[in-house]
Structures are given as C-alpha cells and as structure tokens.
Amino acid sequence: MISYLQIDGLTKSFGELVLFNSITFGIVQGQKIGLIAKNGTGKTTLLNIIAGKEDYDAGSVVFRNDLRVGYLEQSPQYPAGLTVMQACFYSPNETVRLIAEYEAAMASGDHSNLEDILLRMDNNKAWDYEQKAKQILSQLKITNFDQKVEELSGGQLKRVALANVLITDPELIILDEPTNHLDLEMTEWLEGYLSRSTISLLMVTHDRYFLDRVCSEIIEIDRQQLFQYKGNYSYYLEKRQERVEATNTEIERANNLLRKELDWMRRQPQARGTKAKYRIDAFYDLEAKAKQQRMDGNVSLEVKASYIGSKIFEAVKVSKSFGNLQIVKDFDYVFARYEKMGIVGNNGTGKSTFIKMLMGEVEPDSGGFDVGETVRFGYYSQDGLQFDEQMKVIDVVQDLAEYVQLGDGKTMNVSQFLTYFMFSVDKQHNFVYKLSGGEKRRLYLCTVLMRNPNFLVLDEPTNDLDIVTLNVLEEYLRNFKGCVIVVSHDRYFMDKVVDHLLVFKGNADIQDFPGNYTQYREWKEIQSQNAKAEESAKQKLNPPTEKVARSSGVEQKKKLSFNERREFEALEAEISSLETEKSSLETALSSGSLSNDDLMAKSQRIAELLDEIDEKTMRWLELSEWA
Known part of the structure; x- marks a missing residue:
C-alpha cells in the first residue's frame, strides 16, 4: 500500500491552549478518512497545517514526493475581478497555470506568444483540463463562466472552489466542510462523486450521512489526543460509546482507589521513606487520573417553552x-x-x-x-x-x-x-x-x-x-x-x-x-421509476417513427432474435449477481474489520462493478424495447 501522507508527533498550541499533543496518523492510497472534533479543538487548524498554511510546534508532516494534493478551504476566497473560469484555474498546478495563461492571452487580444502557449498546452494535454473544468462546473450548476466571483453567492463560490480542486485531478483531497452552503442536490452529487472515486480523502464535515456513505475510517481529536476507528460513521458511534463507558469506568475505579490511598497517605506519615516512595508516586498518578473529567455520552437538555395558543x-x-x-x-x-x-x-x-x-x-x-x-x-x-x-x-x-x-x-x-x-x-x-x-x-x-x-x-x-x-x-x-x-x-x-x-x-x-x-427521497425515487415505466409503456404502444418500416421497404426488426433473447435473459441474471456482489462489498467496507490492502482492493472492485452494472443495464434497456 502506497503511503501518501505521514504525520508524526504533531503538536499545536496557541499560548496556553493546546489543541493537540503529539498526534500521529497516516493516509495511504485509496483511504477515505473523516475527521471529527468539537468546535475550537483544532480541526481546521490541523487541515491548514497539512496544507502548509499554518505552522506547528513540534512533529513532522511528510508527503510522498510529487503527490498531487487538492485543498478545499472552509471559506474560499478569490481576488476580485476574476471570472468563474479564471477562478477555476487559480491554482499552483503547472497545467492549470498554463490554461490561465492561454485564457489571459485570448482575453487581452495579445497573441504574440500564443504559438508557444498552444505548443505547451498540447504537450501537457491542457485541453482536457479546460473541457473537464466546464464539465464539472456544469454538473455543479455553474453555467455562466464569465461571471465575476464577487457576484457569486456563498453556495456558488463554494462550488467554484470545489471545481478548482477537482479539475487538477489530485491524488489526495483535503476538504474542510465541503457541504456547507451546498444545497441537497449538490451535496448528493458530491457524495456520489467521492464515494465512486478511488481518490484518497481527508475530510471535515458535520454531514453525518455524507460521512457514513463516503468515509471508511474516522479519526477523532478529543482532549488533545487522536483516536482512530476503522469503519464508517455508524461504526464510530458504536465504538466511541464503548470508549466513553470504558473511560468513565476507569475514572470511577480510580476515584474509589484514590479514597483508600488518601486514607493511607494521611495515616502513614512515618512510612514515607524509600520503601514507600513507589506507592507515594503511584498515589499522585492515581490522583491525576481520578481528576479527569468524565466523558459525556448523550447530553440532553429540556428548556421551558412559553405557553402557545391554538392559533400559530x-x-x-x-x-x-x-x-x-x-x-x-x-x-x-x-x-x-x-x-x-x-x-x-x-x-x-x-x-x-x-x-x-x-x-x-x-x-x-x-x-x-x-x-x-x-x-x-x-x-x-x-x-x-x-x-x-x-x-x-x-x-x-x-x-x-x-x-x-x-x-x-x-x-x-x-x-x-x-x-x-x-x-x-x-x-x-x-x-x-x-x-x-x-x-x-x-x-x-x-x-x-x-x-x-x-x-x-x-x-x-x-x-x-x-x-x-x-x-x-x-x-x-x-x-x-x-x-x-x-x-x-x-x-x-x-x-x-x-x-x-x-x-x-x-x-x-x-x-x-x-x-x-x-x-421524501424514497417517494421521489418511486415516482421517478413509475414515470420511466409509463414512458417505456407509451413507447411500446407508440414506437418512434424511425423504428417503423421505412418507405424504402426495409423493415426495422420488431422482435428479438434467438441469440438476443438469450443475451437479454442472461443480462438480468448478471446484473442481479453484480448488484449482490456490490451490496456484499459495501457491507464489508462498513464493517471496520478490513486491512488497508483489503479496503483498497474492495474499493477498486466496487468502482469496476459500477461501470459493469451501468454498461449491462444500458444494454438490457436497449434489448428490453424489443422483448
């Protein structure tokens, strides 16, 4: 498994406030990690440190050589005056800078260096980037490529920044609250894009469905330390609760023991010689453990609401x-x-x-x-x-x-x-x-x-x-x-x-x-399927004119051949089998019991399955018109 990023002994503080102390973790090829922590405990600071935007007190942050990294900030900013397309290419990536150079030359009308720019664009296959940028922007519902960034809403600006990250084809993406200011349609599009992709990912988000469906590992910063959970968000909830209960039990046990040791300390002043020194040292360690604050599991709060009448x-x-x-x-x-x-x-x-x-x-x-x-x-x-x-x-x-x-x-x-x-x-x-x-x-x-x-x-x-x-x-x-x-x-x-x-x-x-x-989503999906079924039935009753006999006397086929009938029946079984395999892989990925190698292999297999299912489904739909 190829290591993309390794963080060792990382410590960061602001004055007396320690955000995290000597934390260590790594990201390998294909890993999708969600980062969870309370506000103010260093999530965004950690991402900024990894992205090279903030300093740290101790430790090391090491990337694989020549790794392509994309970073989506929580509140992206662009210089005023840039168009949407220019903002998309506002990046240190060499190919992206080349496209920006081309766009600037075309906008200014100065074509003196255009031949050299075009040659370098051909060598770097930059045309693919420009096409990819427009494709991603369109999928993100941004169609006015010449609009100025200062005219965009918060949600539109976040989508442009997201496109800016995705078009560079990074091997590792770092996302800070990617769903903030995105509407439901865009959130679900991004969820599908990232879950199907084999890209590596480190992400901070409060969207728990997004975490559950995209990430296969959760890391949590709590009390300056880092805890890792090899599973999705649902698995994390279960295992975190076990950790909370274990920690609280340990604190309770320490408190009970502390009371006995405190009594011994008070009754044995003459025993504090070299013989009992180990016990005295252990007492102070025990005291520190007992003073730890109990961890909260589920916090509930009920505040009185004023009387409200029947008319709202x-x-x-x-x-x-x-x-x-x-x-x-x-x-x-x-x-x-x-x-x-x-x-x-x-x-x-x-x-x-x-x-x-x-x-x-x-x-x-x-x-x-x-x-x-x-x-x-x-x-x-x-x-x-x-x-x-x-x-x-x-x-x-x-x-x-x-x-x-x-x-x-x-x-x-x-x-x-x-x-x-x-x-x-x-x-x-x-x-x-x-x-x-x-x-x-x-x-x-x-x-x-x-x-x-x-x-x-x-x-x-x-x-x-x-x-x-x-x-x-x-x-x-x-x-x-x-x-x-x-x-x-x-x-x-x-x-x-x-x-x-x-x-x-x-x-x-x-x-x-x-x-x-x-x-609502389930109802909407049923409505969509019903609409497709009705449309398919209408097409069978009223086939398009191009499928009706031509005036030339050459008649379009209206029935499946023997081989096509066998293919059609086989496709139904194959698609069902592929769907079963996909479901089984998704369950395995969510179990939290897989090694990194298994996670990578199964993630790649799911991507292959999705392509196979799409291909076979399209062929099945084509044949079903004549079945």
Missing part, C-alpha cells in the same frame, strides 16, 4: 417575486400547534426569503401572515448575531438573563446552560474574539434558545456547528414543547427533527410532503 400563523395568498424570479404565488398555509416543519430545496428557490417574510424582515408583494398573539419567536438567522468581540462569553449570555427556565419548573444558571452546549468554565471566561467560527455560532444558538421561545425558526442552523453540538440541538428540538421551522441541507438533522416538509422546487412551485427527508 396563517399564510394568506402570499406572493413574492424578484424581477422574473417568482418565490411564492398565492401561497396559503395554516400552521398547526406543535408542528415541526422542515424547508428544503435548491439554492435560489426562496427558502430564506420565505422565512424572512414570516419574521417581518421582508415584505411580500401581496397577501401576508396572520400570527397568533401568544407566539414568541426564537429566530436563528444565517447572518447571525453580531457580538461585541471584547466581551466575555458568559457576559454575552448574562446580558440576556441570569437564569434559564427548565421544563420541570427548575432554573439553571447561565454557566450551567453554557456547559450543556460544550462551553467549559475556562471557555466561558474567554473573550468572544478568541472563539472559533463554529463556537460563535454555538454561542449565538444559546442566546436564541435561552429566551424561552415557543416557536423556533432556524435558518441553516447546522452550518459550522460540530457533530456533538448538533446531537445536543437535535435532542433539544425533539423534546421542544413548541413549534419549529427549520431550513437546512443537513439530511440527518432533518430526519431526526421534522415531521413534514415544504419542498421549494423553484418558480413558486412548493410541495407539502408528510414525512422527513429520507421518506
């Missing part, structure tokens, strides 16, 4: 357009008490605009929202709360309230509430400017929830939040005694929280679906 809100003939773009048209809806609605759809279909109209931030063109008198909104927006960066975390929250009302009639002080959302006591007394981006979003979430709203409106709450925080938020929302509207591209989050969906399809086409996102 009613949308009455709401219409909104921006020029030729229609968001909603004559939209009517009566929101029920305790309803938990998810809003999904591609970027640009009007999800956030709909929320802003409900919250009174955007005026509809006509119609309106009739909101009940008892409704008390808690609004988490994409823009977020603007904090005073010089304030301490605990002061930000205490400015809103000293105590949080719990569902059982009790109260919780602000410090305890912040602890539930993974702000340690030390972190609570930090200044806001020291927080990571994800920690600021988490603090913003706390300020929304602690006001005891009875109707939560959450616009992309999962962006920049770590998985641990998402688990806490999901549990909170499942037990929330009020109404919820969530706009999110996180499929796992939506499946756990909402009971039905509004699907924004664009051009004011909005579907009310009674179920979660996975149920």
